Amino acid sequence: MRLLEERIRQEARVLPGDILNVGSFLNQQVDPLLYDAIGQEFKRRFADTPVTRILTIEASGIGIACITGLYFKVPVVFGRKFRAKNVDSNVWTAEVTSYTHGVDYTVTVPRAFIKESDSILIIDDFLANGCALDGLVEIVSKAGARLAGAGIVIEKGFQNGGRRLREKGIRLESLAVIRSMSPETGISFG
Amino acid sequence: MRLLEERIRQEARVLPGDILNVGSFLNQQVDPLLYDAIGQEFKRRFADTPVTRILTIEASGIGIACITGLYFKVPVVFGRKFRAKNVDSNVWTAEVTSYTHGVDYTVTVPRAFIKESDSILIIDDFLANGCALDGLVEIVSKAGARLAGAGIVIEKGFQNGGRRLREKGIRLESLAVIRSMSPETGISFG
Numbered sequence: 001m002r003l004l005e006e007r008i009r010q011e012a013r014v015l016p017g018d019i020l021n022v023g024s025f026l027n028q029q030v031d032p033l034l035y036d037a038i039g040q041e042f043k044r045r046f047a048d049t050p051v052t053r054i055l056t057i058e059a060s061g062i063g064i065a066c067i068t069g070l071y072f073k074v075p076v077v078f079g080r081k082f083r084a085k086n087v088d089s090n091v092w093t094a095e096v097t098s099y100t101h102g103v104d105y106t107v108t109v110p111r112a113f114i115k116e117s118d119s120i121l122i123i124d125d126f127l128a129n130g131c132a133l134d135g136l137v138e139i140v141s142k143a144g145a146r147l148a149g150a151g152i153v154i155e156k157g158f159q160n161g162g163r164r165l166r167e168k169g170i171r172l173e174s175l176a177v178i179r180s181m182s183p184e185t186g187i188s189f190g
Numbered sequence: 191m192r193l194l195e196e197r198i199r200q201e202a203r204v205l206p207g208d209i210l211n212v213g214s215f216l217n218q219q220v221d222p223l224l225y226d227a228i229g230q231e232f233k234r235r236f237a238d239t240p241v242t243r244i245l246t247i248e249a250s251g252i253g254i255a256c257i258t259g260l261y262f263k264v265p266v267v268f269g270r271k272f273r274a275k276n277v278d279s280n281v282w283t284a285e286v287t288s289y290t291h292g293v294d295y296t297v298t299v300p301r302a303f304i305k306e307s308d309s310i311l312i313i314d315d316f317l318a319n320g321c322a323l324d325g326l327v328e329i330v331s332k333a334g335a336r337l338a339g340a341g342i343v344i345e346k347g348f349q350n351g352g353r354r355l356r357e358k359g360i361r362l363e364s365l366a367v368i369r370s371m372s373p374e375t376g377i378s379f380g
Contacts, residue, residue: 029303030266032259059249059268066253067260069222076220076253113219 001041001175004153005189007034014181018128018156026153027060027125035067038175042123042151043071045173049148051121053077053114055140057107057132064153065123072121077114079107079136092142094135107135114143122150127174130161137170149173156181157190191231191365194343195379197224204371208318208346216343217250217315225257228365232313232341233261235363239338241311243267243304245330247297247322254343255313262311267304269297269326282332284325297325304333312340317364320351327360339363347380 013021025031051072056065057079069076081096083105091108098105114120120140127133133150140147149171155162157177166172181187203211215221241262246255247269259266271286273295281298288295304310310330317323323340330337339361345352347367356362371377 023300024302025265028268028270028300030256030259030268032256032266033263035256036260059252062249062252063256063266066220066222066225067256069220070226070257073223075215076222078218078220078249080218110213110218112214 001038003034003037004176007031008154008176008178008187008189012187014183014187016183018159018181020154020156020178020181020187022154030063032063032067035064038064038153039068039071041175042068042121042173046072046121046149046151049171050119050146051148052118053145054121054123055079055109055114055136056123057081057136060126061124064125068121068123068151075113077109079109079139081105081107092139094138094142096131096135098131107132107139109139109143111143114140114145116144118143118145119148120145121148123152124150125153127152127155127161127165127172128159130165133161133165137165147171151175154178191228193227194224194366197221198344198366198368198377198379202377204373204377206373208349208371210344210346210368210371210377212344220253222253222257225254228254228343229258229261231365232258232311232363236262236311236339236341239361240309240336241338242308243335244311244313245269245299245304245326246313247271247326250316251314254315258311258313258341265303267299269299269329271295271297282329284328284332286321286325288321297322297329299329299333301333304330304335306334308333308335309338310335311338313342314340315343316346317342317344317351317355317362318346318349320355323351323355327355337361341365344368 054076152174155174155177179190244266342364345364345367369380
């Protein structure tokens with residue numbers, strides 16, 4: 001998605017430790033018109049498959065998922081992150097190990113919000129090692145719902161999450177795939 | 191806002207301890223078309239005042255603020271919540287005491303994202319005691335920006351936050367004001 005790649009080139013900052021700071025337009029501060037273009041693009045890419053509900057994970061995926069929901073005209077559900085493993089029995093849960101933050105957490109979604117008859121589109125802002133996405137995929141599977149696919153805004157193509165998930169047969173649409181990045185040489189896509 | 195009040199009447203559940211559960215359409219699970227109507231209504235109510243940036247607080251305000259941002263065509267900034275008081279010097283901070291959860295936290299916004307020349311509209315989903323809103327108002331004040339006002343989706347009118355903030359001269363627009371509620375008698379507006 002050219003508009004997104006241009007914005008990343010112009011405003012993103014590459015920090016040591018493979019961190020891509022997009023805080024000025026994609027999270028912490030958001031350009032809603034860019035979100036709107038992103039939502040429209042997800043709708044275009046997943047136009048050929050039924051979607052009855054969108055699933056994302058708090059917090060930075062929420063805005064993108066809500067605006068994407070405007071185009072699909074379906075409810076948007078947020079997975080919550082908990083440090084505790086002991087949660088109530090009315091929720092679907094999955095354990096997630098976050099390499100970025102070096103902590104484990106449990107993602108939970110109320111059972112009432114994913115039905116067996118659902119066709120779920122997962123939306124998230126970043127895909128790197130794919131641990132958060134694994135958790136959401138596991139929840140869709142536990143609920144017995146169909147997984148329509150996953151729409152990702154920025155995929156770090158040099159990390160293994162994307163390849164691993166595609167090999168599992170998951171339909172993954174990433175709007176910008178970063179091939180390499182470094183504070184010295186900048187960002188290249190593809 | 192009649193559409194919102196109707197939805198609250200139909201789907202919200204009043205739980206003991208003055209808790210209004212709107213998880214099936216306003217947070218956790220979201221109806222994006224309702225968010226869209228809410229964003230449009232905030233634009234209508236604040237059409238007479240300049241707004242250069244929208245400020246909200248993670249996590250449940252994010253989706254509403256982003257869709258509201260589509261109507262104002264301005265950047266949306268999220269305040270982050272931290273348990274630690276010791277944060278870096280590039281952020282504006284305010285201490286918040288949450289009566290609901292019985293904990294204190296620090297809300298932070300990068301200084302780069304609120305300028306002295308800004309006219310800030312605060313958006314949040316709930317107003318009860320107004321503690322989170324106090325924090326956001328304090329940050330706008332510290333940044334030397336103008337406060338255009340605050341747009342709230344649901345105000346618990348039987349708690350004191352709304353009155354207190356209006357007495358301080360803050361322009362507050364609440365789309366649904368709950369006068370009273372209880373598990374036995376239900377919800378009344380006004």
